[in-house]
Amino acid sequence: MSVPTSASLLRLVIHSAALAIPVLFAFNAYSEPTVTVISPKGGATGGSPVFYEAFATSPGCDKGIAAMRIYSAPGVDAFDVDGAHIETFIPLSPGDYSTTVQAWDNCGGVGKTAVPLTVSDKAGVSVYLPTQGAAYWPVHVAASAESPECSAGISAIRIYAAPGVSPYTIDANKLDAYVTLPPGNHNLTVQAWDNCGNVFKYPLAESVFSSSDAYLYASGTGSIAEIEINSDGSLRNPNGSALRRNSLPNRRRSLPWTQEGGLFMRHRMPASTDSRSIEATALW
Amino acid sequence: MPGSPFRFNIDQLGDQGPPTILMDPAGNFVYVGYHGGGGGAATAGVATYRIERSSGELTWTGFALYFGSESSGFGGLDSPTTDSTGRYFYCSCGKPTLQLRGYAVNANNGFLTAAPGSPFQFVGSPMSTGKYLYLGATKNPSEGDVLGLAVNYSNGTVTQLPGSPFSAGSPGWPITPLWADWQSRFLWGLEFQNQTAASNGLQAFTINSSTGAVAPSGSFMNFPLLLFFDLVEDHSGKYVFTGMTRNGSNSGPDLASWSIAPDGTWKEINSLDISSGVVSSIAVAPKNPQ
Numbered sequence: 001m002s003v004p005t006s007a008s009l010l011r012l013v014i015h016s017a018a019l020a021i022p023v024l025f026a027f028n029a030y031s032e033p034t035v036t037v038i039s040p041k042g043g044a045t046g047g048s049p050v051f052y053e054a055f056a057t058s059p060g061c062d063k064g065i066a067a068m069r070i071y072s073a074p075g076v077d078a079f080d081v082d083g084a085h086i087e088t089f090i091p092l093s094p095g096d097y098s099t100t101v102q103a104w105d106n107c108g109g110v111g112k113t114a115v116p117l118t119v120s121d122k123a124g125v126s127v128y129l130p131t132q133g134a135a136y137w138p139v140h141v142a143a144s145a146e147s148p149e150c151s152a153g154i155s156a157i158r159i160y161a162a163p164g165v166s167p168y169t170i171d172a173n174k175l176d177a178y179v180t181l182p183p184g185n186h187n188l189t190v191q192a193w194d195n196c197g198n199v200f201k202y203p204l205a206e207s208v209f210s211s212s213d214a215y216l217y218a219s220g221t222g223s224i225a226e227i228e229i230n231s232d233g234s235l236r237n238p239n240g241s242a243l244r245r246n247s248l249p250n251r252r253r254s255l256p257w258t259q260e261g262g263l264f265m266r267h268r269m270p271a272s273t274d275s276r277s278i279e280a281t282a283l284w
Numbered sequence: 285m286p287g288s289p290f291r292f293n294i295d296q297l298g299d300q301g302p303p304t305i306l307m308d309p310a311g312n313f314v315y316v317g318y319h320g321g322g323g324g325a326a327t328a329g330v331a332t333y334r335i336e337r338s339s340g341e342l343t344w345t346g347f348a349l350y351f352g353s354e355s356s357g358f359g360g361l362d363s364p365t366t367d368s369t370g371r372y373f374y375c376s377c378g379k380p381t382l383q384l385r386g387y388a389v390n391a392n393n394g395f396l397t398a399a400p401g402s403p404f405q406f407v408g409s410p411m412s413t414g415k416y417l418y419l420g421a422t423k424n425p426s427e428g429d430v431l432g433l434a435v436n437y438s439n440g441t442v443t444q445l446p447g448s449p450f451s452a453g454s455p456g457w458p459i460t461p462l463w464a465d466w467q468s469r470f471l472w473g474l475e476f477q478n479q480t481a482a483s484n485g486l487q488a489f490t491i492n493s494s495t496g497a498v499a500p501s502g503s504f505m506n507f508p509l510l511l512f513f514d515l516v517e518d519h520s521g522k523y524v525f526t527g528m529t530r531n532g533s534n535s536g537p538d539l540a541s542w543s544i545a546p547d548g549t550w551k552e553i554n555s556l557d558i559s560s561g562v563v564s565s566i567a568v569a570p571k572n573p574q
Contacts, residue, residue: 079338081338081339082339083338083339083340085338085339085340086338087337087338088337088338136519137519138309161369165437167368167369167370167371168310168369168370168371168391169391170391170392171392172392176311176312176337177310177311177312177391178309178310178311179310179369180309180368180369180414180466182467182468183467210467210519210520210521211519211520211570212518212519212520212522212570213518213519213520213568213569213570214569214570215568215569215570216516216525216539216566216567216568217565217566217567217568217569218527218539218558218565218566225558227539227556227558229518229523229525229541229568232553233518233522233523233541233542233543233553234541234553234554235525235539235540235541235553235554235555235556236556237556237558
């Protein structure tokens with residue numbers, strides 16, 4: 001993959017007509033891809049496995065993001081994805097790390113964000129999302145648990161939305177789920193059990209907020225249309241009916257019955273001899 | 285995302301009508317409810333797919349439910365829904381007749397296990413608000429009523445709410461399907477007279493958050509030949525967006541924006557024709573990750 005020699009590209013367009021030669025200089029402000037790391041926070045200390053979520057954008061590259069990678073150390077490839085979004089757990093041994101999340105666009109640009117972190121060897125729960133204090137609805141919870149003294153490992157992790165109210169349990173040492181909580185103040189607990197009889201708890205005090213949406217996606221018998229939602233709730237179609245795939249930024253928290261996690265699901269009606277199918281379109 | 289859209293052939297599920305796609309609210313599984321539309325190979329059930337969270341790719345994990353083939357007397361599947369947490373799955377389904385059935389969701393693999401007492405004695409298209417489950421009436425004691433059920437969160441069983449079924453007011457046509465406001469403030473139901481009726485419209489209900497009781501608060505959108513295909517409420521709780529046809533035509537504006545009034549009724553803001561045929565699926569998303 002080639003790397004642009006300059007952060008900006010200068011395009012010189014020369015039009016000649018008869019004896020006149022007008023010269024037009026057009027600047028196409030190209031910038032390298034930007035990598036935004038949602039988790040873990042740089043400089044954080046947490047247990048293993050470590051939850052990574054990041055996305056990349058490249059506004060100057062019409063062809064979009066090609067790939068992303070997590071380096072757990074310089075030159076050590078820990079995870080790859082062909083796309084603009086990473087959401088995964090990485091097992092790491094206790095110690096200090098200079099990790100990096102890197103992205104490549106389809107125009108030869110490379111962007112990266114350093115994520116230094118310390119991996120703890122203490123038994124307990126590590127909550128990577130949400131951060132303490134405030135979260136948007138639905139609340140994205142990502143946590144892991146470890147119990148180094150218990151060779152049989154972690155048995156389960158559970159989210160308590162309130163005392164005695166448990167919306168989600170998974171029999172694993174890592175949890176990645178959206179939780180529907182109404183706007184307001186909530187005292188959550190992420191709790192884990194190991195197979196040696198130990199229980200670990202991590203309390204979270206969260207104010208949950210709702211927010212407006214900016215885009216509406218609509219599917220008919222043909223393409224998926226991306227429609228803008230104005231602040232007064234009115235709809236505007238700026239781009240015909242075609243999905244603007246290459247200019248889509250990451251929209252992780254999308255909706256509704258099929259859209260958490262940034263997927264647009266639809267049933268694809270068969271055209272003559274086509275097979276019947278369901279279709280999942282990634283919105284980033 | 286390279287490879288997107290990801291398509292999954294569902295021919296093998298039989299000669300079915302359009303499937304119902306339902307995402308686990310936690311964001312880890314997709315359920316595809318299907319039902320036979322005729323022919324001896326027709327079947328009914330729920331296929332399950334796991335979502336790969338980085339790429340959005342789906343992996344088929346199996347049949348969470350299978351009601352058998354038409355020849356074995358399946359009843360079908362309608363209106364699958366989950367509670368707001370995804371802990372329990374409900375549908376109007378099964379054989380030999382459609383009944384409300386409830387299942388506990390295994391968060392590890394998406395598989396479903398019947399809740400105690402399921403199938404329940406209730407009939408109708410379910411819609412969950414999380415704490416409560418409502419059934420649009422098709423064969424309830426009085427057409428036009430809405431059945432309200434409380435969900436037992438320890439095991440997924442349901443019991444009828446005091447005062448249920450709740451009156452939908454006039455004109456008393458069947459209220460089906462139902463949609464729920466994500467903040468559990470309102471319930472919206474299509475007053476479905478028939479496909480050629482001039483008086484199809486929407487009925488709004490307010491939900492008592494303490495008791496789950498619903499009361500009709502207004503009838504609106506009384507368009508001739510109104511047919512809904514999908515609707516979605518935005519994250520602010522101020523607006524609803526619809527994909528629908530009105531006045532009996534598939535041409536013309538098919539996407540519309542509506543503001544939600546304090547009583548749950550809607551007022552149209554504007555509409556668009558995206559020239560894409562019938563709008564069958566819609567979704568909203570914020571501008572930036574949050």
